[in-house]
Amino acid sequence: MLIIDKPGLQTSVQDLGRPGFQQYGVVAGGAMDPYAHRVANLLVGNSQNCATIEAALAGPTIRFETDSLIALAGGDLSPNIDGKPVPMWRPVAVKAGAVLAFGMAVSGCRVYVAVAGGIDVPEVMGSRSTYTKARIGGLDGRCLEKGDRLPVGNPSVHAKQWTATVLSQAGDKQFCAADWSVSDDLIPLYGKEAEIRMMRGPQHHWFDEESLAAFFGGIFTVSSESDRMGYRLKGDTLRLSEPRELLSEGVVAGAVQVPSGGSPILLMADRQTTGGYPKIGQAAAVDLPIVAQMQPGAKLRFKEVSVEEAQQQLTQQKKQLSELKLSIELKLKGV
Amino acid sequence: MELKFHPLGDGAIVVTAGDSISEESTAFVRAIAERINHEKIRGVTDIIQAYVTVTVCYEAEAGITYKEMEKKLREILSDISPAGKEEGRIVEIPVCYGGDFGPDLSFVAEHNGLTEEEVIRIHSGNTYDVKMIGFAPGFPFLGGMDERIAAPRRSSPRLEIPARTVGIAGAQTGVYPIGTPGGWQLIGRTPVELFLPQEEIPSLLRPGDQVRFKPISTEEYEKMEADRHAYY
Numbered sequence: 001m002l003i004i005d006k007p008g009l010q011t012s013v014q015d016l017g018r019p020g021f022q023q024y025g026v027v028a029g030g031a032m033d034p035y036a037h038r039v040a041n042l043l044v045g046n047s048q049n050c051a052t053i054e055a056a057l058a059g060p061t062i063r064f065e066t067d068s069l070i071a072l073a074g075g076d077l078s079p080n081i082d083g084k085p086v087p088m089w090r091p092v093a094v095k096a097g098a099v100l101a102f103g104m105a106v107s108g109c110r111v112y113v114a115v116a117g118g119i120d121v122p123e124v125m126g127s128r129s130t131y132t133k134a135r136i137g138g139l140d141g142r143c144l145e146k147g148d149r150l151p152v153g154n155p156s157v158h159a160k161q162w163t164a165t166v167l168s169q170a171g172d173k174q175f176c177a178a179d180w181s182v183s184d185d186l187i188p189l190y191g192k193e194a195e196i197r198m199m200r201g202p203q204h205h206w207f208d209e210e211s212l213a214a215f216f217g218g219i220f221t222v223s224s225e226s227d228r229m230g231y232r233l234k235g236d237t238l239r240l241s242e243p244r245e246l247l248s249e250g251v252v253a254g255a256v257q258v259p260s261g262g263s264p265i266l267l268m269a270d271r272q273t274t275g276g277y278p279k280i281g282q283a284a285a286v287d288l289p290i291v292a293q294m295q296p297g298a299k300l301r302f303k304e305v306s307v308e309e310a311q312q313q314l315t316q317q318k319k320q321l322s323e324l325k326l327s328i329e330l331k332l333k334g335v
Numbered sequence: 336m337e338l339k340f341h342p343l344g345d346g347a348i349v350v351t352a353g354d355s356i357s358e359e360s361t362a363f364v365r366a367i368a369e370r371i372n373h374e375k376i377r378g379v380t381d382i383i384q385a386y387v388t389v390t391v392c393y394e395a396e397a398g399i400t401y402k403e404m405e406k407k408l409r410e411i412l413s414d415i416s417p418a419g420k421e422e423g424r425i426v427e428i429p430v431c432y433g434g435d436f437g438p439d440l441s442f443v444a445e446h447n448g449l450t451e452e453e454v455i456r457i458h459s460g461n462t463y464d465v466k467m468i469g470f471a472p473g474f475p476f477l478g479g480m481d482e483r484i485a486a487p488r489r490s491s492p493r494l495e496i497p498a499r500t501v502g503i504a505g506a507q508t509g510v511y512p513i514g515t516p517g518g519w520q521l522i523g524r525t526p527v528e529l530f531l532p533q534e535e536i537p538s539l540l541r542p543g544d545q546v547r548f549k550p551i552s553t554e555e556y557e558k559m560e561a562d563r564h565a566y567y
Contacts, residue, residue, distance in 0.1 A: 019381050019392070020381060021472075021537060022382070023381065023382050023384055023468065024468055024473060025468045025470065025473050025512075025530075026473075026530075026532075026537060026538075028380075028392075125537060133471070133515065134513050134530060135513070136532045199344050201343075202341055247355075247356065247385065247386040247387055248386060248469060248470075249383075249385040249388040249390060250343070250347070250388065250389075250390025251343075252343060252347050252392060255343065255344065272470050273469045273470070274383065274385055274467065274469030274470055279343075282343060282344030282345075283344070285345050285346055285396070307342045307345055310344070311401065314345060317396070318397070
């Protein structure tokens with residue numbers, strides 16, 4: 001069991017979401033930064049879809065009832081145990097009774113805490129992801145609260161062995177991190193600015209030329225009205241070349257909708273399944289994890305790419321993750 | 336009807352049948368969604384059926400390209416014909432109108448120069464078509480409301496509308512399956528759940544269904560709600 005001593009902000013249980021139900025109005029949802037979520041899981045010997053804890057800007061305080069193997073990936077929210085910094089992007093064995101806390105958000109916005117075995121809350125519609133709007137998934141369909149107890153599944157054999165071996169040499173330390181980590185080229189840098197690859201949206205030709213030029217290549221600021229549903233962006237006003245109404249149609253994460261006011265909204269994990277605003281662009285799936293790590297005030301620059309290019313990047317990332325999985329398995333087996 | 340195909344980013348493709356709401360488009364969209372569902376195409380994760388479009392989400396990370404998906408969809412939809420209307424179900428939704436459940440019933444009546452009873456009679460007298468499900472889990476976009484009870488949205492939206500509230504916005508009517516903020520005029524509430532997360536099909540309504548609203552008393556509402564709780 002994990003015990004939540006302090007909940008932090010918007011802390012929730014997430015996995016890779018619940019695809020297959022959008023025809024019934026239920027969004028797929030899932031981790032905002034699926035890349036960090038996947039890597040954190042791999043580092044503790046889990047499958048990539050195991051449930052992790054996602055926290056934004058202010059992290060929770062988590063007490064471990066038993067010896068555990070954890071990994072932290074995503075934004076650097078100054079994780080620490082007993083006041084000592086805990087390194088990210090690598091496996092960390094923690095002793096029963098240890099308390100993981102967070103401090104300042106140094107870089108990025110969202111951190112993922114993976115525990116070997118995964119957070120074992122009941123599945124709802126095939127997923128453990130929390131969807132607060134419909135009050136389903138996670139723990140009672142809500143964000144975590146003080147005193148919550150989260151069950152943990154069974155770790156893999158190698159994860160168990162690795163943890164036991166490492167902790168037997170830990171002395172009086174509360175935790176012991178691996179002396180290896182994910183290689184630097186697989187750890188994203190989260191700055192105050194990011195270039196996001198962007199495809200043309202289905203209604204891009206509805207917009208006037210100035211707006212298209214302002215959008216592809218322009219700079220937009222992430223506003224404070226940004227959450228798991230979407231990011232409201234501030235920048236040049238985007239206008240249609242003539243007034244037109246769109247019939248509501250399916251939308252997906254990464255779609256950039258432009259309401260009549262002209263300020264774009266970049267849809268994220270908990271968006272609605274359908275929308276009636278014209279879509280000027282569609283962020284490449286491979287870059288959504290970067291968007292998810294942008295704090296309010298950060299600046300995004302949109303670079304136009306083709307669908308083919310975006311899809312190539314995505315398959316390349318999948319290949320990288322498969323390779324990472326193999327090398328982590330070898331490391332955990334080898335101790 | 337000629338179908339159009341275009342990408343929605345790197346993980347979805349949109350099939351369009353027509354450019355305005357019509358019986359023909361509705362029938363095509365239903366047939367297209369049914370065919371794609373039936374074919375169980377490898378890598379397809381979601382199908383979102385709307386007024387004139389079907390959006391098909393697929394796993395691009397598994398190496399499926401847009402070109403392949405468009406080719407596959409063109410193949411299986413090459414002989415598609417509109418779905419027959421007779422297949423739709425008729426679903427009756429009991430509604431307790433007015434009072435605490437429908438605080439805006441009097442506004443809708445006054446706005447249209449009607450009595451509250453007349454609004455109820457008109458709202459429950461029509462049969463509505465479920466055009467699409469979207470916006471929220473199990474939320475039906477209904478066609479067929481009588482213009483005589485149309486009413487503008489509230490100028491400032493309510494922060495929380497309770498689940499199962501029946502409302503009117505412009506010339507549309509609908510039922511909120513889950514609690515949500517919104518600017519609709521609220522005219523009543525149903526004791527029936529529209530979002531069913533424990534069921535295999537988690538939505539009471541599906542595109543193509545027909546809906547009728549049946550007025551019930553507060554006592555009937557309370558009894559039905561108590562029965563629902565006993566059942567779960």
